[in-house]
Amino acid sequence: MNIVVCCKAVPGLVTDLKIGADGKAIQYQGQLLAINECDEYALEEALALKRSHGGQITAISMGNIKALDILYYALAKGADKAVRVDCESQDPRVASNVIASALGKLDFDLVLTGTQSRDTLGGQVGIAAASLLGIPFAYAVVEVEARENNTVKVRKELGGGRYAEVELMLPALLCVQTGIQPLTFVPPARRIRARQQPVASFSLADLGLQVDQLAPRGYRFIAVRPPERTHQVELLQGSPQEIATALLNKIRESL
Amino acid sequence: MARDVLVLVEHSEGKVESLTSQLLAIGSRLAKEMKVELVAAAIGHRMENVVEALQGKGIDRILVVDDPGLALAGGEVQAHVFAEIGKQVEPRLVLVGYSLVGMELTPAIASKLRMNALTNCVNIELRDGVITVTRPLFDGTIHAQIALEENATAVVALQKGPAILTAPLAKKAVVQSITIDVNSIPSRSRVLEITEEPKGDVDLGKAEIIVAVGRGIGDQEKIHFTAELAEALGGTLACSRPVVDVGWLPRERQVGASGKSVAPKVYVACGISGAIQHLTGMRDSKRIIAINKDPNAPIFQVAHIGVVGDLFEIVPALTKAAQEAQTR
Ligand SMILES: Cc1cc2nc3c(=O)[nH]c(=O)nc-3n(C[C@H](O)[C@H](O)[C@H](O)COP(=O)(O)OP(=O)(O)OC[C@H]3O[C@@H](n4cnc5c(N)ncnc54)[C@H](O)[C@@H]3O)c2cc1C
Ligand SMILES: Nc1ncnc2c1ncn2[C@@H]1O[C@H](COP(=O)(O)O)[C@@H](O)[C@H]1O
Numbered sequence: 155m156n157i158v159v160c161c162k163a164v165p166g167l168v169t170d171l172k173i174g175a176d177g178k179a180i181q182y183q184g185q186l187l188a189i190n191e192c193d194e195y196a197l198e199e200a201l202a203l204k205r206s207h208g209g210q211i212t213a214i215s216m217g218n219i220k221a222l223d224i225l226y227y228a229l230a231k232g233a234d235k236a237v238r239v240d241c242e243s244q245d246p247r248v249a250s251n252v253i254a255s256a257l258g259k260l261d262f263d264l265v266l267t268g269t270q271s272r273d274t275l276g277g278q279v280g281i282a283a284a285s286l287l288g289i290p291f292a293y294a295v296v297e298v299e300a301r302e303n304n305t306v307k308v309r310k311e312l313g314g315g316r317y318a319e320v321e322l323m324l325p326a327l328l329c330v331q332t333g334i335q336p337l338t339f340v341p342p343a344r345r346i347r348a349r350q351q352p353v354a355s356f357s358l359a360d361l362g363l364q365v366d367q368l369a370p371r372g373y374r375f376i377a378v379r380p381p382e383r384t385h386q387v388e389l390l391q392g393s394p395q396e397i398a399t400a401l402l403n404k405i406r407e408s409l
Numbered sequence: 410m411a412r413d414v415l416v417l418v419e420h421s422e423g424k425v426e427s428l429t430s431q432l433l434a435i436g437s438r439l440a441k442e443m444k445v446e447l448v449a450a451a452i453g454h455r456m457e458n459v460v461e462a463l464q465g466k467g468i469d470r471i472l473v474v475d476d477p478g479l480a481l482a483g484g485e486v487q488a489h490v491f492a493e494i495g496k497q498v499e500p501r502l503v504l505v506g507y508s509l510v511g512m513e514l515t516p517a518i519a520s521k522l523r524m525n526a527l528t529n530c531v532n533i534e535l536r537d538g539v540i541t542v543t544r545p546l547f548d549g550t551i552h553a554q555i556a557l558e559e560n561a562t563a564v565v566a567l568q569k570g571p572a573i574l575t576a577p578l579a580k581k582a583v584v585q586s587i588t589i590d591v592n593s594i595p596s597r598s599r600v601l602e603i604t605e606e607p608k609g610d611v612d613l614g615k616a617e618i619i620v621a622v623g624r625g626i627g628d629q630e631k632i633h634f635t636a637e638l639a640e641a642l643g644g645t646l647a648c649s650r651p652v653v654d655v656g657w658l659p660r661e662r663q664v665g666a667s668g669k670s671v672a673p674k675v676y677v678a679c680g681i682s683g684a685i686q687h688l689t690g691m692r693d694s695k696r697i698i699a700i701n702k703d704p705n706a707p708i709f710q711v712a713h714i715g716v717v718g719d720l721f722e723i724v725p726a727l728t729k730a731a732q733e734a735q736t737r
């Protein structure tokens with residue numbers, strides 16, 4: 155089974171967030187890019203499926219040159235191939251269009267994405283790409299079982315402790331939840347070795363896309379700032395003992 | 410011409426989800442300000458009770474698709490049916506709950522209707538005549554405000570917020586049944602069954618005091634600090650999702666969108682950042698105490714009492730104080 159895993163490079167702490175000149179996008183110089191948490195779980199699931207059913211794993215990331223690090227990490231984890239799509243956009247419509255076009259160039263039975271990226275918190279790109287490709291999808295998948303008859307059976311969360319068991323014909327796209335497989339540790343030596351492996355690169359032109367054609371329409375950012383507090387939190391100060399005594403009193407009066 | 414506000418109804422076992430009721434409260438206010446109709450779309454099988462429950466919520470029209478094929482429909486089929494309704498209504502705004510079901514449907518419906526999708530929103534309002542949404546970025550430490558342009562339409566997925574109490578409204582909704590040939594919808598997936606998490610030995614729903622531990626605890630070996638605090642306070646230990654994902658505590662202890670919803674008298678959050686999916690499950694707690702070393706952690710947006718500090722100092726001290734108070 156050939157699997158493509160969508161891996162997004164997301165920044166750690168961001169302190170320089172601002173709105174772009176046209177109000178169409180947010181901009182930041184994220185330092186310390188890491189693989190998006192649920193995407194790492196998606197990669198672990200792909201590796202588990204490969205162990206039991208064979209096939210090839212391709213990791214794909216849309217982003218600037220810094221996204222290469224995430225792809226080397228995916229190769230070190232055990233992905234067979236890596237592709238970077240050279241496009242920098244945090245807009246979910248742009249991302250899903252670009253990723254769907256790139257997927258159209260790859261050979262796959264299954265696409266795994268994460269549920270949500272930690273910077274934009276959109277939770278859109280996976281399902282939107284599946285819709286564009288016209289393939290079946292499932293969100294918040296916590297178990298995948300590959301079956302003989304060119305289908306997968308998945309267990310997905312419905313919230314509140316309820317689940318649905320869904321059968322999907324391949325090719326299909328699954329948005330993988332955190333916790334689906336235990337995360338494995340990658341020895342530093344493997345990470346260094348992975349940097350020797352080639353990473354294919356697609357430009358928007360390679361995909362037959364034009365940036366302006368993809369530009370977000372219909373809405374614009376008007377502010378980015380820390381959230382407004384709806385009520386004032388009472389902050390306790392003092393030594394741990396003083397705080398503990400105060401907290402205990404507060405707890406008792408609440409009962 | 411796109412005008413109305415369309416709310417997609419989420420329901421289970423004949424009951425309307427509380428998140429949908431929130432959407433309807435928000436939607437009826439918006440529709441009034443926009444001087445348009447509030448339309449609700451409800452799809453499923455045996456919909457009488459759901460339709461009945463939708464009355465009194467300020468809706469002008471309820472569009473119902475009642476079909477046995479929708480009893481166990483998956484995302485593909487549901488998105489198709491909602492999009493068909495959307496094509497008939499041509500709404501300016503579609504409001505969807507950002508539940509796990511809504512998260513799957515929103516991008517699919519927006520794509521079929523060629524509408525913008527604005528997900529994970531915590532607020533939508535009309536500001537000087539402009540539809541404006543607020544949504545978190547970066548784990549909720551930043552909120553972005555986004556304005557919808559004048560001619561644009563959008564599917565807006567809203568997070569569960571603080572409960573909105575509204576008196577029943579006298580307006581009687583017109584119920585309109587729509588026939589869609591559900592069996593002929595092209596679909597390459599099917600739902601085999603719906604299952605429930607097996608009941609474990611903890612019932613978080615009944616606990617009066619909950620001590621919840623987050624990823625800030627850093628290590629399975631250290632969970633006992635919070636377990637001891639829960640015990641000393643006569644409470645129950647719960648946790649955020651990452652603690653379960655890495656196997657430190659069982660799934661039955663997870664609070665949040667994909668775990669349990671709780672509303673105890675006291676909720677002590679230790680090393681939990683307060684991501685929106687966690688807040689959804691505990692924000693109705695009577696008194697929320699947050700211990701977190703990051704003063705900007707979003708948990709302080711809902712906490713009544715906060716301690717900005719190291720949980721490894723505060724938690725053991727509080728445990729000791731509670732134990733001493735017991736023996737005295
Ligand atoms: C579809 C979906 C469903 C989800 N469902 C749920 C759900 O049901 N429940 C849930 O919880 N999450 C859920 N999540 C995940 C959620 O988005 C967050 O990732 C998660 O809640 C973060 O958990 P956390 O606060 O424990 O960890 P983090 O966000 O990593 O926060 C750890 C916190 O600990 C603090 N800290 C670190 N060390 C210390 C110390 N020594 N002392 C004090 N504080 C310290 C840090 O400042 C930080 O704020 C879901 C996500 C998705 C996409
Ligand atoms: N730039 C990107 N490159 C690769 N995958 C992405 C990118 N953006 C989003 N994805 C995938 O889509 C999922 C959902 O992202 P989002 O809609 O941004 O929350 C992520 O978990 C990734 O798997």
